[in-house]
Amino acid sequence: MKYIFFLLLTFIGYSQQTPASKQTKSILITGGFAHLGNGSVIENSVISIVDGKIAYVADGNLMKPGKHDTYINASGKHIYPGFIAPNSTLGLVEIDAVRASDDEREIGEFNPHIRSIIAYNTESVITESARPNGIFLAQIAPRGGRISGTSSIVQLDAWNWEDAIVKENDGVFLDWPTSYSTSGGRNEPIIEPNKKYDEQLKAIQDYFDNSAAYLNGDKSKKDLAYEAMNGLQNGTKNLYINATNEKEIEDIVLFKIKNKLPNVTIVGGYFAYKVADLLKQNNISVLLRRVHSLPLLEDEDVNLPYKNAKILVDKGVLVALENSGDMERMQTRNLPFYAGTCAAWGIPKEQALQLITLNTAKILGIDKNYGSLEEGKSATLFISEGDALDMKTNVISEAFIDGRQISLESHQTELYKRYKAKYKEEKQIKIQ
Known part of the structure; x- marks a missing residue:
């Protein structure tokens, strides 16, 4: 019984990240290779997110977007629907x-x-x-x-x-x-x-x-x-x-x-x-x-x-x-x-x-x-440094659910950072 209680406390201690707040500032994502989810792609995309929705998705070579509160440069990266x-x-x-x-x-x-x-x-x-x-x-x-x-x-x-x-x-x-x-x-x-x-x-x-x-x-x-x-x-x-x-x-x-x-x-x-x-x-x-x-x-x-x-x-x-x-x-x-x-x-x-x-x-x-990057749909999407269908290259840098920028931290990322710091410290001690 003590062991079970300990397990429950351990998992409670590593509970999910605090949910993101409702979107209040407009966001413009530029330069990314947008995989729309409906079979189409836009190589140099501009994606506008306003009030949790996709205001527009367009080819950056064909239009000049208006002013936004926040800008994200996704050049060289890939954008996908959640x-x-x-x-x-x-x-x-x-x-x-x-x-x-x-x-x-x-x-x-x-x-x-x-x-x-x-x-x-x-x-x-x-x-x-x-x-x-x-x-x-x-x-x-x-x-x-x-x-x-x-x-x-x-x-x-x-x-x-x-x-x-x-x-x-x-x-x-x-x-x-x-x-x-x-x-x-x-x-x-x-x-x-x-x-x-x-x-x-x-x-x-x-x-x-x-x-x-x-x-x-x-x-x-x-x-x-x-x-x-x-x-x-x-x-x-x-x-x-x-x-x-x-x-x-x-x-x-x-x-x-x-x-x-x-x-x-x-x-x-x-x-x-x-x-x-x-x-x-x-x-x-x-x-x-x-x-x-x-x-x-x-x-x-x-x-x-x-x-x-x-x-x-x-x-x-x-x-x-x-x-x-x-x-x-x-x-x-x-x-x-x-x-x-x-x-x-x-x-x-x-x-x-x-x-x-x-x-x-x-x-x-x-x-x-949901399901695709299209005007009027929920801004539930993410930006990956590579191909999201390939476990070697899918590294997500920004993520949004209904326009809210969510945390990508987890118990695993916490452990990664913890032990990365530990071995970095040990390496420095050995060099000295």
């Missing part, structure tokens, strides 16, 4: 081994009324490790059960979850059953049909039928779970469905059609490329599983995880990258490098950037304000 991490549990778990700091799932099978945003901790130390790599927004999503709960989208520089919200209750997460079961371990797996698959699908359909009947009928007796399903039919909420295999994804398409669901997104979707045409025809997007992963089958192309996004993009499917899985919160900082890997395996660099910017914003329904 990256977005979908299907994330940032802020829901701090220390995996400490149950009191783990709030990513609830008991029960059908929990659409469980709102992950309530448990979101803005002072998570892990969150501040993602910001220095350009991740400024995240979809905070629940785990567990058949219907896990409702997600919300936040910006990662806030005092509390109320201040952090970008879009509240944006979608419901459903864990689709698998059509087979696996046992026997990784070395000698035994794959068998899931005998309860049809029964599990029926349970899902019954729940949707019952919730629709409630929402269209007498609501004198309030049901919070069914109330949380409101919005799926009219498209004001998305339905995010965790699924991997071809058979399950085909069944999801039929489910979408039967229930007249406008906005459905496959989460994971490792074998979605096998039915890409079907997904395109039915306007179903994909949040593709972590790119830096091993193949799922021993007899498939070992490089498939790297190529997967390109196959889907080439088929016209709206694709973005997600990061769920082992050590998912700590791995969030690697999101831009997943996009970089996709670029290395065939997707043009600016199109790969869209996998973590505008495509993600479109899927999450926040593209009117």
Whole structure:
């Protein structure tokens, strides 16, 4: 118990940096190579930021900007829209081994009324490790059960979850059953049909039928779970469905059609490329599983995880990258490098950037304000000394969320400075 208490005190001691104040002075960024996030680039850009919004983005060779309060020279540097991490549990778990700091799932099978945003901790130390790599927004999503709960989208520089919200209750997460079961371990797996698959699908359909009947009928007796399903039919909420295999994804398409669901997104979707045409025809997007992963089958192309996004993009499917899985919160900082890997395996660099910017914003329904550097959108962006999709060169010098210049300090940067000073001091002593 003493050890756990010490761990909690340690993490509290290194809490997140103080959130930046609201923008009050206009800012002009000049000379940078602007990657707009929509596939376009401006080599010698001028970007005006006023009252938290992008007043204009233009070619510095074609226009002379007006007077601003603050000027930032980005010559030789690169400017990007803030990256977005979908299907994330940032802020829901701090220390995996400490149950009191783990709030990513609830008991029960059908929990659409469980709102992950309530448990979101803005002072998570892990969150501040993602910001220095350009991740400024995240979809905070629940785990567990058949219907896990409702997600919300936040910006990662806030005092509390109320201040952090970008879009509240944006979608419901459903864990689709698998059509087979696996046992026997990784070395000698035994794959068998899931005998309860049809029964599990029926349970899902019954729940949707019952919730629709409630929402269209007498609501004198309030049901919070069914109330949380409101919005799926009219498209004001998305339905995010965790699924991997071809058979399950085909069944999801039929489910979408039967229930007249406008906005459905496959989460994971490792074998979605096998039915890409079907997904395109039915306007179903994909949040593709972590790119830096091993193949799922021993007899498939070992490089498939790297190529997967390109196959889907080439088929016209709206694709973005997600990061769920082992050590998912700590791995969030690697999101831009997943996009970089996709670029290395065939997707043009600016199109790969869209996998973590505008495509993600479109899927999450926040593209009117985020995801690209365009006039009228939120000034959520950063300046990097190099290629933000390359871990060797992505060194961020300035960063903004809604026009507020945020701190890029973290526990890691504090340690770096501390020990850099220590070894510098020791070196001077040896020289003397």
